[in-house]
Amino acid sequence: MKNSDTRAERFVSARSAGLGLQTYPGEMPHSLDEAYGIQDAAIELWEDTLTGWKVGGINGDWPQKLGVRRLAGPVFKRATYSDSGTQLAMPVFADGFAAVEGEVTAVLAKDAPADKMNYTIEEILELIGALHIGVEVASSPFPGINEHGPLVTISDFGNNYGLVLGAEIPSWRDLTYDQWTFSTAINGREVGRATPAGIPGGPVDSVRFLLENVARRGRPAKAGMMILTSAVTGVHRVFAGDEAMVSMNGSTPIRCRFIPARPAEVSK
Numbered sequence: 001m002k003n004s005d006t007r008a009e010r011f012v013s014a015r016s017a018g019l020g021l022q023t024y025p026g027e028m029p030h031s032l033d034e035a036y037g038i039q040d041a042a043i044e045l046w047e048d049t050l051t052g053w054k055v056g057g058i059n060g061d062w063p064q065k066l067g068v069r070r071l072a073g074p075v076f077k078r079a080t081y082s083d084s085g086t087q088l089a090m091p092v093f094a095d096g097f098a099a100v101e102g103e104v105t106a107v108l109a110k111d112a113p114a115d116k117m118n119y120t121i122e123e124i125l126e127l128i129g130a131l132h133i134g135v136e137v138a139s140s141p142f143p144g145i146n147e148h149g150p151l152v153t154i155s156d157f158g159n160n161y162g163l164v165l166g167a168e169i170p171s172w173r174d175l176t177y178d179q180w181t182f183s184t185a186i187n188g189r190e191v192g193r194a195t196p197a198g199i200p201g202g203p204v205d206s207v208r209f210l211l212e213n214v215a216r217r218g219r220p221a222k223a224g225m226m227i228l229t230s231a232v233t234g235v236h237r238v239f240a241g242d243e244a245m246v247s248m249n250g251s252t253p254i255r256c257r258f259i260p261a262r263p264a265e266v267s268k
Contacts, residue, residue, distance in 0.1 A: 005041055006025070006026055007024075007025050007027075007038050007155065008038050008042035008045060009045060010026070011038075011042055011142075011155070012045045014141035015046070015157075015161075015261075015264065016263065016264045017263055017264075018093065018262045019093075020095025020141050024142060024148070024152065025142075028152055028155075029152065029154070029155050031151070032068070032151070034151070035151040035152075035155045036217060039073065039154055039157060042156070042157065043219075046074075046076065048076040048078055048264075050075070050077075050219075051076060051080045051224075051226060052074075052075040052080070052163060052225040052226035053074055053075055053225065053226075053227050053228070054073045054075055054136055054138075054163070055071070055206040055207075055209060055228060055229050056071045056073070056150075056153065056230060057069065057070060057199070057200070057230050058071055058150045062149060062150050066151075069200060070209045070213075072209070073153075073154065073157045073159060074157055074160065075160055079091075079137075079161055079163065080162075080163050080165075080226070082164070082165050083164055083166040083167070083254045087255040087256065087257055088254075088256050089257055090162050090164075090256045090257065091162070091259055091261035092239075092240060092260070093140060093141045093161070093260075094239070094240045094261070095141070095143070096139060096141040097138070097144075097237075098137070098161075098238050098239065098240075098258060099235045099236055100135065100186065100236050100238050100246070100256065100258075101135065101136040101231035101234070102182040102232050102233050102246035102248075103136050103228045104134065104169070104180070104229045104232065105165055105166075105226055105227065106128050106130075106132075106203065106207045106226065106229060107129050107165070107224070107227075108129060108221055108224060108225050108226075109128065109130075109223060110127050111223050112127060112211050112215065112220045112222070113220065116211075116220075117212055118212060119211055120208075121205065124207050127207075128204070128207060130169075131168070131203065132165050132166055132167060133166035133167055133169060133247070134163065134164060134226070135162075135163070135166070135244075135246050136160065136231070137162030137163070137164075138159045138161065139159070139162070139261070140156045140159045145159050146235075161261070163226060163228055164254050164256065166251075169248065175202065175204065177195055177196040177199075177202050177203070180195050180232075181248065182194060182195065182232040182233050182246065182247070183233065183246070184233040184234070184236055184244065186238060186243070186244050187243055187244075192233025192234045192236060193233060194232050194233045195232065196232050199230050203229035204229075206227070206230050210227050238258050239258065240258050240259055240260045241258065243255070243257045244258070
């Protein structure tokens with residue numbers, strides 16, 4: 001894949017330094033294989049441990065062009081947080097793009113079989129240990145990450161720079177998605193309210209997509225990994241200094257304050 005290593009290297013370099021990239025670092029990818037090839041090369045370069053994955057929706061006419069309606073990106077240890085009831089300081093790329101998303105987050109109870117490439121929903125439910133309230137911090141050094149289609153988004157870690165795991169959703173195995181009302185507020189103003197029923201196929205189908213995607217890439221999911229299953233209330237732009245709150249059914253909210261990303265510390 002032409003220049004894939006160079007593109008991955010430049011994204012990793014910018015992320016490591018906490019800096020922005022005002023233009024895409026090379027030729028934009030033209031296929032899913034090329035985009036995930038860049039992502040996989042960057043995963044190998046990034047000096048941290050995988051703790052999970054994010055799933056994002058693909059909109060417009062892209063699902064017809066690509067044959068898929070979701071995309072995947074990695075989540076790493078130093079960008080993984082557990083909600084403790086206090087406000088969390090969440091780094092974002094101040095010269096790039098940043099957004100906050102309230103999401104149902106799955107935690108796997110078992111390793112996914114390395115040689116299994118297709119799943120039923122029933123098989124996925126056997127692998128899930130719990131569904132939680134969660135937050136994705138979507139951030140990239142490239143400010144135009146979402147303006148050039150999903151292949152560009154995929155190429156830079158799927159536009160992920162953080163996961164916050166909140167409380168387990170009560171009676172989650174009932175999968176009563178229409179009763180799980182998420183609310184997202186930024187700087188004290190509600191910007192989104194919705195349920196996961198609006199996610200095509202629902203959160204468990206997002207987990208199915210993710211497990212199949214990473215297995216085909218030789219990265220089968222492991223027990224304990226967390227999977228962000230797509231934005232419930234939408235993708236809401238934020239900037240360093242903003243504060244956000246995400247809750248479900250009036251629960252105590254997950255609270256975040258966004259700060260400029262600093263040079264990364266190795267924690268592999």
